[in-house]
Amino acid sequence: MDSRSKRRIGIAGAVAGAGAAGVGAAVGLRRLAVGRVRLRPDPDADEPFGELRGREVPVRADDxxxxxxxxxxxxxxxLTVVFCHGYTLNQDSWHYQRRDLRGSVRMVFWDQRSHGRSGRSAAANATIEQTGDDLRAVLEATVGPDRPVVLAGHSMGGMSIMALADRHPALFDAQVAGVALVNTACGDMAEMTLGLPLVLAKAVRPLAPRTLRGLGRRAELVEKARGLGADLAFVVTRKMAFADKHISPSVVGFLEEMIRATPIDVIAEFYPALMGHDKTGCLDVLGKVPALVAAGGRDRLTPAAHARRIAEALPDAELVEVEQAGHVLPLEYPGVVTGGLRRLIDRVRPDYAEERTA
Structure with missing residues (x-):
């Protein structure tokens, strides 16, 4: 890679967005965990998570x-930056970037189908390819055809960007000026181990789709159990997601609430699409524009090897690897992501300024 700079930052923490973490019941565990943690300062206790809002624009997908x-x-x-969130989350997962970039760049945030405030999808359309088409609909509704955009995607949001490149490559010649791919992968998701020993992971992996489908068919019962198991969900999210024992309980709670708000049948519907995701063929299209590729060294869902593979294939990529972080860098270490976005925006803007004055 000719113009890529590698940054390896030793930072503890980050969230692994484990979709079904809320299933179970262990009332009291959260009080025990939070009680201990709250003996330490919580700098994010007063952060208005989920309260930052913009002007709503009505958009309908092609279905x-x-x-x-x-x-x-x-x-x-x-210039507009369009933010695409990850599996089981919603647009508020970009909270810190939204807060810190306000006033410096135009931003668009959207909830993936069946997530957040967006409408429910037919199960057959719960695919990465469809989310790529949804992203195109968002662009058409919010950004003029002559206006450049930077696309930022976390986890499944990064996959949506890849699907857009695969299905609508002309946009990367005419409009898309840069991409930021955070905690994501272009394929080989079936090899995910969740940090388990490989032998155990191979034994558990075939059970996951059947288990989730079964839970999806009993959605009402499972949702009641998830509500009762909120304490366990907090503990599991913190344990699986963070390397930093001093992580803010407010951040953990915010992530866990987003996950728990995603219906279990939606989690079940999208899971096969994630496991079958393979967009290696679109990397040539993504390679037409400058890129930021960010990863967590302790990410159990999309390990850093995925990011390295993507960055290696892109001729103008900055690879940022946070060695001790996990799966949700935008929340756990927002400065890495926001700083990377600022650098990407600075790289893109001069090119378009020259074109507009030519």
Missing amino acids: GVPLHVEVDGPDDAG
């Missing part, structure tokens, strides 16, 4: 599903 989309910034801005 009629309404997508919840918000715009932050003037419509005549020279």
Whole structure:
């Protein structure tokens, strides 16, 4: 890679967005865990998680599903950054980037189908390919055809960007000016081990789809159990997601609430699409634009090897690897992601300034 700079940052923490963490019941565990943690300072205790809002723009996917989309910034801005969130989360997972980039760039946030405030999808359309088409619908509704965009995707959101590149490559010649791919992969998700020993992971892996399908068919019962098991969900999320024992309980709780708000049948419907995801063939399209590729060294869902593979294939990529972080860098170490986005925006803006004055 000719112009890539590698940054290896020793930072503890980050969330692994484990979709079904809320299933179970262990009332009291959260009180015990939080009680101990709250003896230490919590700098995020007063952070208004989930309260930052923008101007709503009505968008419908090509199959009629309404997508919840918000715009932050003037419509005549020279550049727009479009944020795509991950599996089981919603647009609020970009909280810190939304807060810290306000006023410096126009931003678009949207909830993936069946997530957050967006409408429910037919099970047959719970695919990565469909989310790529949904992203195109968002672009058409929120960004003028002559206006450049930077696409930022976390986890499944990064896969949606890959699907857009695969299905609509012309956009990367005409409009997409840069991409940020955070905690994501272009394939080989079936090899995910969740940090288990390989032998055990291979034994457990075939059971997951059947288990989730079974839970999805009993959605009402499972949702009641998830509510009762919120204490266990907090503990599991913190244990699986974070390397830093001093992680803010407010951040853990915010992530766990987003996961728990995603219906179990939605989790079950999207799981096969994630495991079957393979967009290696789109890397040539992504390689047409500058890129930021960010990874966590302790990410159990999309290990850093995935990011290295993507960055190696892109001729103009900055690889940022946070050695002791996990799966949700935008929340756990927002400065890495926001700083990377600022650098990417700075790399993109001069090119488009020259084109507009030519």
